[in-house]
Amino acid sequence: MSTITAETPLTDTHAHGEHHKPNWFFHYFWTYDHKMIGLQYLWTAFAFLFVGGALAMGVRFQLAYPGHVVPVIGRLLPATIAVDGAIIPAGYNALVTMHATVMVFLVVMPLVIGAFGNYLIPLKIGAGDMAFPLLNEVSYWLYVTSGLILMSSFFCPGGAPASGWTAYAPLSAVGAYNHTQMGQSLWCIGIFINGLSSIAGAVNYITTIVNLRCPGMTMFRLPLAVWALFITAILLLLAVPVLSAAGALLFFDLNFGTSFFKPGGEGQPLLWQHLFWFFGHPEVYIMILPAMGLVSEIIPVFSRKPIFGYKAMALALAAIGVLGFMVWGHHMFVSGMSLTMSAAFSVSTMFIAVPSAIKTFNWLGTIWRGSVQFTTAMCFALGFVSMFIIGGLSGIFMASTPVDLFIHHTYFIVAHIHYVLFGGSLFAVLGAVYFWFPKMFGRMLNERLGIFHFIMTFVFFNVTFFPMHNLGLGGMMRRIADPTIYEHLAQLQPLNILCTWGAFGLGLSMIPFFVNIFYSIFYGPKAPNNPWHATTLEWTVPSPPGHGNFAVTPTVYHGPYEYSVPGMTKDYLPQNEPAPEGIHLEAH
């Protein structure tokens, strides 16, 4: 089929949607509509969020009550995870490994990139669809396939992989060491296919953003979410193939007796770490940049103020993109890599903290002298800023090489990553769901329930993850199935129990969220086209938008955040409306 461009006459795209009304299968399961593909990603990723969350509950239960019988479901767990209802150490390793793998590859990436990327990019740049709609749908199904393969590892002989989501060789590369040869092989295949999905998506996003912008939509008039997704797509395209290749090599090591990563045949265990982190560090930014973009959309709307320092924000994203490829070695300060390399990577790591600081200051600047409305979406966006500050500051500890000698691989890094990935990315996703739900489903979410959800999430998030800083400083190693057998850790057990109860609360805090969603989809009040009085193009079309998005290809006259322009009666100026006679817009 021909691709739909911004210039495609609207009658073509619209007629397409009206003339043959697809049956339910082609509407929900095999569709070329970027909006439905975005929603496919959204629902699938939320389903995996439950899997990843359940695995986390298992991990937390074991750490608070090591060796106790897991209540209710203990005896239903497979023998590779639990024996007589109590989690075994090897099973604990599998839980940890799969929790991280699921959350990174099947939840956060699909949410921030797959769901919101697909849904928002064409709508925000004034295009009818993605550049390659078929590739888009193929990319979704590759993602589902990778998810099913990873899930199947729970049921294969030996059970799920248990060498950590980082799969350090040679533990991961030799069946005799890990005892989960089949599970680890399935992990390699799953990660490989997941990588294909990401690469296909990235190609699509880059092509779409470069080619399908509507007339007047210059690069510096792009909403920051699109900027963020653009940089993210470039990172994906450069980083993910490295992981896919490394995964394939690991599969050969495991099954065909090669020795890329095994020392016995002159392979190098450190090679795996370099390949993994060459992907793995840009990956961190792949998961946080789109979240920063989403938050940068929400904050100006509810501050009724243009984003502070648009160009600085866009350039900071680009700077993170470039520097993101120069810092992977900070995961390896104490890995046995050359000590001089460690010192060098510590320099680049300090520098990459600067653009993140710039972004934080600009968000504060946006609120400054604004007119702040505390909607649920805004609360989550503000929660993101607040938690991202903590996650950013705790990163400084580990960037200092000598301090890393002490806290490397402790719970300090577990706290750090969760402040960035949950307090960061997932808070942004939750805020984005509250923000774009009216556009996606044509109904409003319940705000009161939303605020309740936010408060629960915010409190329990901090109860769960803040004490982990203390656990880390106390010397608690990551990925140990039973901290109580160490003298210096046994005394920290009250903190572990606190984290665990926080985690249970955090799990429960998702209930009001899903109640809200499933109730509002059917019974929520009907949403107007532009419920938040926002300026970007997706709010100029019906909620939900029809096939082909725009009835008339829009023309853009100015930047994306024209709020509270002096001299205007309404306090926002959509991108497709020129400034009224006599009104002067400030350059940004």
Add this chain to the structure above:
Amino acid sequence: MFRSFLRFTLVLATAFLLLATAAHAETHTTNLYWAPQNATVGGEKIDVILNSIFVLTTVVFILTQAFLIYYLVKYRRREGVKAQYSHGNNKLEVVWTLLPTIIFIALVIWSNRTWHELLQSPIPPDALEVQVVAYQFGWDFLYPGADGKLGASDVRLITPDNKFGQDKSDPAGKDDFTSAEFVIPVNKVVHILLRSRDVIHSFYVPQFRLYQDAIPGRTISWVRFQTIRTGNFELACSQLCGAGHYNMKAKIRVVSQEEYDKWFAGKAQAHAAAAAASATESKDQNLVQASEHK
């Protein structure tokens, strides 16, 4: 709705502040909030940096969160008050780009000097050299005998029979003895040769402020430390290494020089006796093998 949110935020902020101050105040009284008491010279230097970063980040944390909350209260939506139309301020952008950059440069210079001092400076010749070998799931230690010198060894010589990869032809290695616990004389520089027999493990002692991965196929030769107090510690593996990882530990005893000498004498004697016994036993066999080689 807004008021409850405000109250909630204030309560939370207070809780955070209390937690942060408590963490700082109780540094030396309890270990629930802070690091375990340090036991090495290097650890003291690391703690200075750690505490400085803690102070720095706490200040930044309080300032940013306070500004955030203050702005949210001050600039909350009110009837008739319009937001200020502004796209930003380039001067401010320059300030908040340069300021963190300068702080980070200072921090990285300080950090890397200490890093060099801790791991890359020359090792004193009188340091006690010990080979530490990690395996699934435990630790072995090889001490130099009476000559004070470890015999030559190579990671490629490691086999199930030669757990330390010792070069049997080196006479300096004849008196080297093994131990299942890591006994260290206090105040002496200890230099370890770190190896692994199977997968990646890591040498981690929080009280020593020391972490280093052991990589199979390589010898890590830069780890050294000097203890400042006696006591019992646990050596833990901190790199996921398989099913038994959680329990892969060894005892570390930091003892006075006299106590160490006593332990050393006992170990060396036992080793000499065992070597003599096995020598007489396998003498004939060795002779046969030797002649076959010729």
